[in-house]
Amino acid sequence: MAALHGLIRGLLNATEAHEGVTARGWVRTRREGKGFSFLELNDGSCLANLQVIVDDGAPGSEALPDFQTGASVEVTGDLVASPGKGQRWELRATRVALLGQADSEYPLQKKGHSLEFLRTIAHLRPRSNLFGAVFRVRSRLAYAVHRFFQERDFVHVHTPIITTSDCEGAGEMFRVTTLKGDIDAKPSADFFGKPAFLTVSGQLEAETFACALSRVYTFGPTFRAENSNTSRHAAEFWMIEPEMAFCDLAGDMDLAEEFIKELAVYMREQCGEELALFERFVDKEVRRRLDFVIERPFQRVPYSEAVEILRRSGRKFDYPIEPGLNLQSEHERFLTEEHFKAPTTVFNYPREIKPFYMRLNDDGRTVTAMDVLVPGIGEVIGGSQREERLDQLRENLRRQQLSEADYWWYVDLRRFGTVPHAGFGLGFERLLMFLTGVANIRDVIPFARTPGSADF
RNA sequence: UCCAGAGUAGCUCAAUGGUAGAGCACGCGGCUGUUAACCGUGGGGUUGUAGGUUCGAGUCCUACCUCUGGAGCCA
Secondary structure, three states, X not given: OHHHHOOHHHHHOOOOOEEEEEEEEEEEEEEEOOOEEEEEEEOOOOOOOEEEEEEOOOOOHHHHHHOOOOOEEEEEEEEEEOOOOOOOEEEEEEEEEEEEOOOOOOOOOOOOOOHHHXXXXXXXXXXXXXXXXXXXXXXXXXXXHHHHHHOOOOEEOOXXXXXXXXXXXXXXXXXXXXXXXXXXXXXXXXXXXXXEEEOOXXXXXXXXXXXXXXXXXXXXXXEOOOOOOOOOOOOEEEEEEEEEEOOOHHHHHHHHHHHHHHHHHHXXXXXXXXXXXXXXXXXXXXXXXXXXXXXXXXXEEEHHHHHHHHHHOOOOOOOOOOOOXXXXXXXXXXXXXXXXXXXXXXXXXEHHHOOOOEOEOXXXXXXXXXXXXXXOOEEEEEEXXXXXXXXXXXXXXXXXXXXXXXXXXXXXXHHOOOOOEEEEEEEXXXXXXXXXXXXXXXXXXXXXXXXXXXXX
């Protein structure tokens, strides 16, 4: 019986009627009948509401006028088969109690609200069907991410959030300081004795652990101070970065593709109720896209070949296609959605457009970079085999005008027992957008931080 | 940061330069084992902000603010 005193999810999944159960939650709507009222109760444990029947005169029913949308209540009664359509079980109340009132100013009324409006009430939107579903899915997929790596003997490493290397090379960084006034006047007086920042990637630190524990991954907050105003960028997001010693680019691509597939399968099998909601109200194509990724084998194509395909496609693109230029979103989407009609991994990019840590190929012109492209989104994963040769890494640093002294510990990995190793990075929110169909990154983060906005 | 669009009731939206409206929500009444119930009725507004044009501005002009979409950067 104890379990039945738990969440509404448990009550609705009951296999038989039960007397004397208690449900707690928030009122979604109330309908008054002759001599009794219907309450729809939701506690966020699942999408569905629990229908409650309260007879006039039942203990606590005198407060029913205050059981308005948004109010928190506790109901005790008997779980019985529902004679009405639309639900299997309902709760016949023997006692009701108002825990917390919600008056008519409660902004989340029982009506369709725009996503833009819901963002302005981020403290209340988890009580809506859509956002309850999004954040239940976010939690389960975070679990699936850990499960994927733990089952493959990866060690979870908590890489630092504050860093003093301002040269991780992945974009503008947020400054962390305890100084007042001119913070650049005397950096040695600062808390860490030098300028400090919020991390833009845990990769370099993860590499050190991979070169000790063989297989590691990070899954944590990441920060970018870029003034990016798009539906795909946030100043604070969660990144997943596996790193594997004794692994080359092929092994890296294998893992990336397996990862995407497994999470799509997990979404399909473990989040069916939410997926149905997303399919209906958010993105009619989401289930088809998941099946597309699950069923179709990934295509692998070198960058040079991808460029040729784009050139010969006869398609007019807004941006030029030339060897040595980065592929634009429109190019990536053409490859995966129209040309291959499959998830696609592009690899071996020109060294000029990629960071110093990527391994130089024997041709001397390309590096072992790879991007995994999926339909609807484009790039979801970027990774590479890392440059493990000491001399070559030093040359890469020189070419990109980076100081070896700033990377002394990173270079040390190549001095002492260096090994081939590889890894990739994945934005957790972008993965969520792909798996749920939600179009704006602000709607898969509980409280989004974007330029000019850090409320709540 | 660049380009485009939008800000009118709590929410979603109407309103030829000429008296600011509807639906939902909320109050009241009615009806009903109802399903975002239904029917009737009532209250609800500094039209994003500041200027300007005009006899008259929600509507036209200028600036700013905010939001949205797209681009760049990227995950």
